[in-house]
Amino acid sequence: MIAIDLFAGAGGFSEGARQANVTVKWAANHWRQAVDIHSENHPETEHACQDLQQADWRLVPKHDVILASPACQGHSPARGKERPHHDALRSTAWAVVSCAEYHRTPAIVVENVPQFTEWQLYPAWLHAMHSLGYAVAPHILDSADHGVPQHRERLFLICTQSKHPLELNLERREHRPIGEVIQWDSEKWKPIEKPGRSKNTLSRIAAGRAKFGDRFVAPYYSKGSGLTGRSIHRPIGTITTRDRWAVVDGDRMRMLQIPEAKLAMGFSPEYKLPRTHKDAMFMLGNAVCPPQARDILVALRAAA
Template identity: 35%
Template sequence: MQQEIRTCDLFCGVGGSSRGAFMAGATPVAGLDMWGPATEAYSANFPDAITYRMKASSLKPKILLDDVGSIDLLLASPECTAHSVAKGKKPGCEKSRETAFEVVRFAKVLKPRWIVVENVIQMQRWARFDEWKSKLQNLGYHISAGVLDAQYFSTATSRKRLFVVCDRLRMPSLPTQQQLSSKTVEHILGKGEPPNAPWALTEVKTPDRALATLKRAERAIESLGKKTPFIMVYYGSDGAGGFQRIDRPLRTITTLDRFAYVRPSGSGHEMRMLQPTELAAAMGFPSYHRLPNTTRREKIKLIGNAVCPKVMAAVVKTLTC
């Protein structure tokens, strides 16, 4: 790796890509996002970087270049929800998908040696994906792309994402996935909270508990036994019964509040939702990475949209070595 790799993070979110690049030895100098909680988090974690709160389309790359100087590595996680099967053809989806072309616009002016674009794997099926790659190739970039799963990078959650890596000087490669992570749900329970944090543990069986929740709990207890704690999974579509063991990496973290920790109690079982700091720990964020002073819902949205830092660190190390 060269002496300093100056990094700009488009669609920076809570700063997962920049945190990973920093872990790999790069220096974040700029981050851009249109959402206030995201830029609040980014500026808190990277105070020496310039943070722009605006749409990428509203910022002229030349202004950014004048503000921060040369950029060696451009990171980007364009809007991804419109690539999902559920949203596919809804109004506005194509406009959302086309935020990927902002990467081309910035690359044309900033001329970074390297680019890393992270997105959901469905991006590969986007009708303009090949056109988008061609525009980057026309700027002189060699391109490789592949899917990486965070649970193979010492991270306590499964998360498959597409990584597109670009290099002006040579054909880039992606890191090789290692063995399944030894990090599990057990490793993240209680992370980031005071030892005596007042979590709201409530009995699973209460008069107002939703029937679907009770059914999930019953299936888990029947499968795992009465004495085994587990994670109850809401909004799942994988046919796994709505629960998982705690000696496995957490299932993919989304923008929804979907994981509850359930454990045996004197009268049966009690439960609580996983905390944002626990979810951040599962994603591989270090304990010192700060979340913004905002609502629980917004914190979970930030984490659910984030890039796993350890995966990005491996990508940047492989790309720039």
């Protein structure tokens, strides 16, 4: 099976494809740093750095499946106040339609946040896919059900050139605790009690300690897991594009580090990311969890 990866980002879809023995022939993203990172991890793939809404699909090699993760920022509830650029972000989904129109690819897997189906133009987008002969089956999947130590619900639209929508038969894997990927011997720890620590943080830690003991994880900002954080014996909450999760160990704490976030997303320890913490976390927070992509593609092949 040959795939192309649209909006490839850090390469979670492509990495999952590799694990499923699917060859990713071509991958594209508009961000040069993302393309460079994808190239480092997938040197066998042909790469393009471009705005996919301006793509010449004649130059894209033949393939059996399109993997696509159009921008989610305009749909996500975490986006905050509606802003003018959100329209431009949402419109990236039309690149999937234009690619499908030219290639008539047998299968397409589109990943986004569940709120994608609430987009004002989603009915029009869906109609366009139907007009091209695609039956579309929405699947809302939690990465924790695919062996990733993170609860991360995402929408996967399985689009096939078939009479009826294709419902994938996906095995529900055992949940993994976040505690098994935390590096407790890290040197990044800082005292919890220190000048300048916010009262909200201290109260959240106190509540978490009362519920979970000395070791737990807690959202450092936003309403994440409420006021008590969550146990290290269950998957962590969603990894976002910026630092969100704090690790607490007794009287010390620190933010989740990139090697831990990488494992919490289902990437291997050897997977290459940008050297700067900020850029690496941004790419991880936008990525598809590779084990989830792997399971979807294995099930898609089995159903074909």
